[in-house]
Amino acid sequence: MTRLFSLARASRLHGSHFRRYFSFVDERRLKLAEQRPSVRELDVDKEILTGERRREIRRADFLKFTGGKRPLISSHLKGNIIAIFLGSWCIVAGILCLKMFKPESYEWLENERKRIEAAKEKLELIKQLESNAKNAPVGPV
Known part of the structure; x- marks a missing residue:
């Protein structure tokens, strides 16, 4: 320092x-x-829609507040409709997936089991032939 x-x-x-x-x-x-601007000056704008004056709001003030357009559907209703739609879409998609991937018959499973058994028998036969070839004498007898 x-x-x-x-x-x-x-x-x-x-x-x-x-x-x-x-x-x-x-x-x-x-x-x-x-x-x-101070906080009090900003709070004056919010007082228009609070308390008793909320009932006395004029149409011109309301349109100024909403930007001149009245919404056809309220935002809460819109959010609920979207949530219900997305939830039902997920449920329907899940049900369709289960229906599409559900096998109609189990014949293919039996065919796969037979194919695996045949492959095991073939491997055992090959192992026996190899062990017989090792045990067999080499050369002229």
Whole structure:
């Protein structure tokens, strides 16, 4: 730390330089704060639709609030309809998958079992022939 202070003294950086910069930043922040609306000013816009005044809202104000268009279906109803549609679509897709992949008969299973048994018998026959070939004497008898 002492070395840092000695470098600051050597380059003649005084605290006044920093104070000038920070005072400029502070002035700029104060100017922006004056131009920025306060929370109370923003709350006035929300008071239009709260409390007793909610019943007294005029059609012009309502259309201004909704952007000039009345929605045909409320957002809650729209969300519920979409959820019901997606849920029913998933259920129907699952039922169709189960129906499509359900085998009509199990003949193919019996055929596969027969094929596997035939392959096992063939392997046993090959092993017996190899063991007989090893045990057989080599050369003329």
